[in-house]
Amino acid sequence: MTLRAFEATDAPLISARGLTKRFGDFVAVDGIDLDVHRGEAFGFLGPNGAGKSSTMRMIGCVSPPSDGSLRILGLDPGADGSRIRSRLGVVPQRDTLDEELTVRENILVYGRYFGLSKAVVRERAAELLEFAQLADRADSVVEPLSGGMKRRLTIARSLVNEPELLLLDEPTTGLDPQARHVLWDRLFRLKRSGVTLVLTTHYMDEAEQLCDRLVVMDGGAIVAEGSPRQLIAEHSTREVLELRFAVDDHAPYQAKVADLARRIEVLPDRLLLYVDDGDAAAAAVHDRGLTPLSVLVRRSTLEDVFLHLTGRTLID
Amino acid sequence: MGTAQRVSRMMPFPAGAGMARALVERNVRAYKHAWTTLVSGFFEPVFYLFSLGVGMGALIGDIDAGNGRMVAYASFVAPALMAAAAMNGAVMDSTFNLFFKLKYAKLYDSVLATPLGPRDVAVGEISWALIRGGLYSTVFLLVAAVAGVVESWWAVLALPAAVLIGFAFAAVGMAATTFMRSWQDFEYINLTILPMFLFSATFFPLSAYPAALQWVVQATPLYHGAAMIRALMLGDVGASLLVHVIYLLVMGMIGAVFAARRIERLLLT
Amino acid sequence: MPAVNTAHTPIASPRPVTRRPGRMWDRALAYWMMSYRRVWRGSIISGFLSPLLFLVAIGIGLGSLVDDGPAGGIEGISYLMFLAPGILAAQAMQTAISESTFPVLGAMKWQRQYHAMTAAPLGIADIVLGHLAFIAFRLTITSTTFVVIATAFGAIESWWVVLAVPVAILTGLAFAAPVFAYAARQEGPSGFSMLFRFVMLPLFLFSGTFFPVDQLPVVLEVIAKFTPLWHSVELCRGLALETLSLLPALGHLAYLLAWLALGITLAMRGFRAKLVV
Ligand SMILES: Nc1ncnc2c1ncn2[C@@H]1O[C@H](COP(=O)(O)OP(=O)(O)O)[C@@H](O)[C@H]1O
Ligand SMILES: [Mg+2]
Numbered sequence: 001m002t003l004r005a006f007e008a009t010d011a012p013l014i015s016a017r018g019l020t021k022r023f024g025d026f027v028a029v030d031g032i033d034l035d036v037h038r039g040e041a042f043g044f045l046g047p048n049g050a051g052k053s054s055t056m057r058m059i060g061c062v063s064p065p066s067d068g069s070l071r072i073l074g075l076d077p078g079a080d081g082s083r084i085r086s087r088l089g090v091v092p093q094r095d096t097l098d099e100e101l102t103v104r105e106n107i108l109v110y111g112r113y114f115g116l117s118k119a120v121v122r123e124r125a126a127e128l129l130e131f132a133q134l135a136d137r138a139d140s141v142v143e144p145l146s147g148g149m150k151r152r153l154t155i156a157r158s159l160v161n162e163p164e165l166l167l168l169d170e171p172t173t174g175l176d177p178q179a180r181h182v183l184w185d186r187l188f189r190l191k192r193s194g195v196t197l198v199l200t201t202h203y204m205d206e207a208e209q210l211c212d213r214l215v216v217m218d219g220g221a222i223v224a225e226g227s228p229r230q231l232i233a234e235h236s237t238r239e240v241l242e243l244r245f246a247v248d249d250h251a252p253y254q255a256k257v258a259d260l261a262r263r264i265e266v267l268p269d270r271l272l273l274y275v276d277d278g279d280a281a282a283a284a285v286h287d288r289g290l291t292p293l294s295v296l297v298r299r300s301t302l303e304d305v306f307l308h309l310t311g312r313t314l315i316d
Numbered sequence: 317m318g319t320a321q322r323v324s325r326m327m328p329f330p331a332g333a334g335m336a337r338a339l340v341e342r343n344v345r346a347y348k349h350a351w352t353t354l355v356s357g358f359f360e361p362v363f364y365l366f367s368l369g370v371g372m373g374a375l376i377g378d379i380d381a382g383n384g385r386m387v388a389y390a391s392f393v394a395p396a397l398m399a400a401a402a403m404n405g406a407v408m409d410s411t412f413n414l415f416f417k418l419k420y421a422k423l424y425d426s427v428l429a430t431p432l433g434p435r436d437v438a439v440g441e442i443s444w445a446l447i448r449g450g451l452y453s454t455v456f457l458l459v460a461a462v463a464g465v466v467e468s469w470w471a472v473l474a475l476p477a478a479v480l481i482g483f484a485f486a487a488v489g490m491a492a493t494t495f496m497r498s499w500q501d502f503e504y505i506n507l508t509i510l511p512m513f514l515f516s517a518t519f520f521p522l523s524a525y526p527a528a529l530q531w532v533v534q535a536t537p538l539y540h541g542a543a544m545i546r547a548l549m550l551g552d553v554g555a556s557l558l559v560h561v562i563y564l565l566v567m568g569m570i571g572a573v574f575a576a577r578r579i580e581r582l583l584l585t
Numbered sequence: 586m587p588a589v590n591t592a593h594t595p596i597a598s599p600r601p602v603t604r605r606p607g608r609m610w611d612r613a614l615a616y617w618m619m620s621y622r623r624v625w626r627g628s629i630i631s632g633f634l635s636p637l638l639f640l641v642a643i644g645i646g647l648g649s650l651v652d653d654g655p656a657g658g659i660e661g662i663s664y665l666m667f668l669a670p671g672i673l674a675a676q677a678m679q680t681a682i683s684e685s686t687f688p689v690l691g692a693m694k695w696q697r698q699y700h701a702m703t704a705a706p707l708g709i710a711d712i713v714l715g716h717l718a719f720i721a722f723r724l725t726i727t728s729t730t731f732v733v734i735a736t737a738f739g740a741i742e743s744w745w746v747v748l749a750v751p752v753a754i755l756t757g758l759a760f761a762a763p764v765f766a767y768a769a770r771q772e773g774p775s776g777f778s779m780l781f782r783f784v785m786l787p788l789f790l791f792s793g794t795f796f797p798v799d800q801l802p803v804v805l806e807v808i809a810k811f812t813p814l815w816h817s818v819e820l821c822r823g824l825a826l827e828t829l830s831l832l833p834a835l836g837h838l839a840y841l842l843a844w845l846a847l848g849i850t851l852a853m854r855g856f857r858a859k860l861v862v
Binding site: 023060062063064081082083085086088090092094096097098099100101102105108109110112113114115141157158161 | 335338339341342345346349350421422423425426427428429430431432433583584585
Binding site: 350352353356357359360363364366367368370371372374375376377379389500506507510511514515519520524525 | 624626634635638639641642643646647649650651654655656659664775778779782783786787790791795796800801
């Protein structure tokens with residue numbers, strides 16, 4: 001099928017069946033199935049080592065799958081890697097900026113890798129520098145830029161070929177909160193303009209903010225799939241009551257409140273009670289004569305989903 | 317299938333390297349920021365030429381260039397220095413610089429996210445090494461001509477000859493670099509290059525070596541490079557030139573094919 | 586199981602011993618010696634093999650042409666014997682410069698060992714002198730080894746060459762100290778290729794190592810005589826060939842010592858500018 005013919009269909013942009021990546025005997029990605037559709041913002045949520053980057057690199061056609069089938073834009077990455085990559089934008093987990101070049105040259109040179117004419121890359125570089133709020137640093141070398149600026153430059157660079165599919169591997173890891181919000185704002189704009197986003201993250205707030213649909217990965221496998229709201233409804237309760245006691249070990253308290261919640265998680269420093277009405281549960285705890293150091297009622301998040309599915313926290 | 321593609325399939329050169337130009341462009345841009353380094357590279361062989369040619373030349377006088385013809389020592393050593401400079405430049409580019417880009421700057425990780433493939437990387441980097449080497453060789457040849465140590469118009473062909481030497485060494489150097497794990501491993505490169513630089517009938521003629529060692533000298537690639545350029549600069553053109561050319565061509569081809577394959581294995585994990 | 590020391594049960598612990606800044610350079614030296622234990626293998630080639638290869642290729646190979654040349658040797662002796670002490674001096678320069686470029690920049694900017702040392706009680710003088718002491722150690726090994734091997738090759742015959750080893754160490758330090766000052770002020774390695782190409786290589790080629798400087802055009806000859814390497818070559822060669830007389834020897838020594846003193850002053854200033862901010 002040609003690319004033109006592919007565009008006319010509503011077939012998924014990415015389609016994987018039994019996709020597997022092995023490094024020697026080690027299985028990093030263990031037979032995952034997934035479909036990503038045009039215009040979606042799709043996320044991989046999972047802790048370090050879950051296999052997110054390995055999956056992204058296979059989708060980016062720089063890592064041949066060990067097993068299973070993978071189609072990107074209707075094409076086979078093994079045979080048509082170069083053609084596929086010409087329509088992708090890639091933001092790798094670690095910035096791979098060219099430190100021997102200036103900020104602007106990074107975009108210019110990258111655009112030339114796509115075979116774009118010099119006039120076109122010049123024009124797009126100017127636009128993208130505006131978009132990434134880097135116009136005033138255009139002629140600076142890359143090294144002294146802050147982490148957030150480098151990340152924005154990497155994203156700007158990945159857009160030089162006007163990709164229809166943008167792959168972002170942990171776009172905001174390691175950035176301060178303000179820089180993250182600036183980045184999220186840029187990604188929202190891209191999404192609105194119709195770019196299909198595929199991103200990985202181990203931040204649940206990022207996944208909730210940006211993703212229409214996501215899969216939770218753990219140990220190379222997909223353990224759940226759905227929209228953030230669906231996942232929370234399915235795998236957690238509406239509210240969570242967090243209790244912190246003045247003790248080193250919270251396990252003994254579990255039995256004392258077990259009947260108040262649908263489910264309890266014991267963390268080293270607190271108890272999580274999964275309940276539908278957090279305030280009511282807090283009152284009940286109080287009635288039993290228990291006096292926690294702190295009591296917090298909050299809504300369920302993807303972190304709770306992950307904890308439920310794997311028994312572990314996302315960030316350890 | 318288009319003609320260009322058909323031709324590229326027929327060549328032993330790695331096919332599918334059509335975008336390599338973009339990488340050469342990148343290197344040109346990077347060097348605009350480091351032009352002093354580029355320019356300073358011109359001086360090294362020239363310093364050697366004057367130290368050996370003028371300083372040592374006065375102590376040595378004329379020597380037998382191989383077939384009973386006596387030439388000034390400077391005329392004897394200049395071609396070898398040109399060949400050695402082509403080798404050194406190519407090896408530097410394809411080992412130290414390549415390793416840095418591969419392991420530290422992660423340059424190719426970003427390049428391979430674009431339509432460029434590993435072959436483009438191999439061909440692009442080798443081409444750049446040749447362009448740079450060609451520039452240096454041109455300057456050296458001009459200096460040598462002005463200094464009066466070029467004896468024949470055949471010397472014009474020493475330019476493509478130097479580029480061929482650069483190609484052979486860049487390709488093999490690149491393949492070797494894909495096996496390097498740390499900077500410590502580069503000692504092996506020095507261990508190969510320095511003896512070759514000193515003992516390839518570069519500074520003194522083959523006849524000065526013990527007979528048992530002469531065939532070892534003649535087996536080294538720099539011997540062929542130096543002998544080729546010496547034949548051209550002295551105007552001793554003969555059929556043996558062909559042997560040198562074929563030796564270096566084959567070495568470069570094997571190196572290039574091997575390097576492209578290794579880079580593919582290394583980068584596309 | 587070792588006893589756990591909590592805040593409530595203090596045990597007598599040895600107190601850190603502080604000496605006056607400038608008297609603790611042995612601690613900086615100890616660090617460099619320790620890290621050298623991990624990488625010494627890599628220095629074998631540059632340290633021993635490369636001067637040896639030059640000695641064989643130029644001294645013996647090219648030397649056979651010189652000895653058959655118009656003058657039949659050089660200053661009445663075989664070229665090999667002329668060259669060996671020159672290489673001893675040049676090798677000291679090269680070892681010292683390579684040990685005081687990337688390692689200094691790295692310790693200042695990349696691995697930042699110097700910063701760690703300033704966080705300990707060490708002062709600037711300790712850091713500079715300790716690192717120089719390490720380079721002196723390296724020079725001792727490379728120079729001694731070269732002298733032994735060159736003697737085995739018959740390239741050196743006089744016992745006076747024993748004194749050429751401390752001269753080589755002094756030579757290396759006279760280069761290392763000013764290069765410390767230069768390296769400390771670099772932001773990246775690009776300045777080093779300038780140093781290698783426009784200082785080290787011309788010195789190597791034109792300061793009397795390979796041929797007497799009076800064969801150079803007069804202007805270059807005068808310049809060559811201002812380089813520390815020429816003075817070092819004169820000393821080493823004079824000792825190895827037993828042609829040295831006292832007064833010139835003292836002059837050469839004084840010149841090298843002056844470079845060392847100036848270099849240390851500049852290096853301390855450069856290090857202070859970078860480390861004490
Ligand atoms: N090139 C490689 N060679 C060997 N193991 C690898 C390689 N890349 C990743 N892995 C391993 O595969 C697992 C998944 O890694 P990765 O995909 O980077 O996870 P994530 O991005 O979710 O943190 C990890 O255990 C990692 O150590
Ligand atoms: Mg990852």
